[in-house]
Amino acid sequence: MSEYSPYHLLQSPGEVDPEKSNISLAHNLNQEFNDVQTLVTQIKGLYLSPDCSDVTLIVEERRFPAHKTILSCRSEYFRAMFFGGMKEGKDAEVVLHETSPAAFEILLNYFYSGKLRFSNMKLPLFLEVFALVHQYGIKKLEDSMCEYLKHSLQVNNVAIIYSTAYLFALDNLMNDCLEFMDKNAVDVMNTEAFLQLSGQSLLRILSRNSFCAPELLIFQSLTKWIYSHPEEANMHTCLLKQIRLTLIKLEDIMENVRPTNLMEPERVLDAIHDQITKRTSDLGYRGFRKPNTNVISPSLGTKVIEGSNGDGILKHKDDQKLDIEKCTSHEVGADGEYITVELGRAYILNYIELHMVDRDQRLYSYYIEVSMDGSDWVRxxxxxxYYCRGKQKLYFPERVVKYIRIMCTRSTVHRMFYISEMKAMYCPEAPEVHNDVIVPVHNVATIEENAHVIEGVSRSRNALLNGITDNYDWDNGYTCHQLGSGFITVQLPQPYIIGSIRLLLWDCDDRRYWFTIEVSHDNEQFMKVIDGQSLRSWQTFYFKPLPVVFIKITGLRNTANEVFHLVHIECPADPDNAHQSENVAISDVNTYPVIYTHPDLQNN
Structure with a gap:
């Protein structure tokens, strides 16, 4: 007798039992039942419902029925409270402190519904809820609320939001508030909220070079704060030290600062002495900071006050249609000739970019100075x-600047120095700089970085710099020179501190090369850094770092013919690619390097 199956009741004569068939049913129908929305609605329906409630939360006499499992799933704080071995895990009633019923009710609703409408709350209530979100460790919601606060900053609320961010050590929100206050310092200091700041949070504001307002006004605002906070007397001296008395006019010091008796007499006398004896550039100015924003712009009040055709560098130009006569210029070598820019106001800068006209092979030498008063200049x-060309990317220690001037000291082609464009800004992520020269991390011998091959023979002018290392043969993809006659020279657009070079020698057969590598800052005086002997394919060389503009590779011998072939050059060498090199060389300047096999290849 066969085993009973309920399906037999529905089976017609001749019908196949699906349990014994490989035929699948309902190919074209939805094969999944999704009832998520019902689940969400049912969980939301448990909000403030006593049904299945296993805990009552009490906030200032207000009672909230709730469910330990739901709260624990939504918050690490409640997970630890109810299931972390604490006594509240067994209690039917739990009293919550340091919150208001209104704020807690809003957050409790979020626990059950997954929604929280920010725009329905006024700032005081929003910050109460925000404090609970931080306390209960709801990170995703906290991040969203921080973003909302960032876009809600106004003069009359930024100090309040900053205080909250400072209290909870929320660095990103704190920095957003600080940057907003930097831009609106005068107006922010006139708000009541500014007077409510804690001493420590105020210290961080006043110590910033970018909190830019008249120093006398900063002192007067701090005076009001001190009179409003006698309980923080331990902070008064520290805060007063942030006042830069040398930036306050002598008559204002005598009439407005000294009578308050807040400043020690010695400090007042020192400030007066510094105003008389110190250089203007050493007075510790405050300035506006606009990260990654070019401040040389007519819209920001920039003027070119020295140089021919001053408007030239203030207008965007198409390099393909560049008219040299419309560029800003000055005569090279003429006494007192500069290109000078006056910014609309004092800015904190650490980067200047110049686009020097380089249609021909002209090279320039120059220097740049900055000033706050147009009289005292700092280089x-x-x-x-150095001989430089094309686009110049120039970093220096950040300082407050009102005036910028450039003087060209040498030009190889023309008596006029031309600039087609100029930028100045503050870059938060600046590279390492040594004696005004960038220490690059990545390869700067590239077309994108405006490097050029100025000596050497190739079917493609800059084949050596295009980054293509896997598409070369007997006729294409390399740069060469005849042994005993000539060399290959690469020019970087400006000096860089270079301590390594990586080469790909042409290796379509097993030939080997002998060659030297020399470097120079002016294409006249060269220093030999590498002496390569019997080498092939990829090679990486390390030597004492030094400023480099020109790199000259001279072939000395080739085991196959009378031509030296080079496929690729890179400086500095990318350490991540060094393992591809057949050899690595370490060299001291003016000494031959010791060649050794790279550790990764010793067993090959």
């Missing part, structure tokens, strides 16, 4: 001993 870039 921030000195490339008077």
């Amino acid at each position: 921030v870039i000195n490339y008077s001993q």
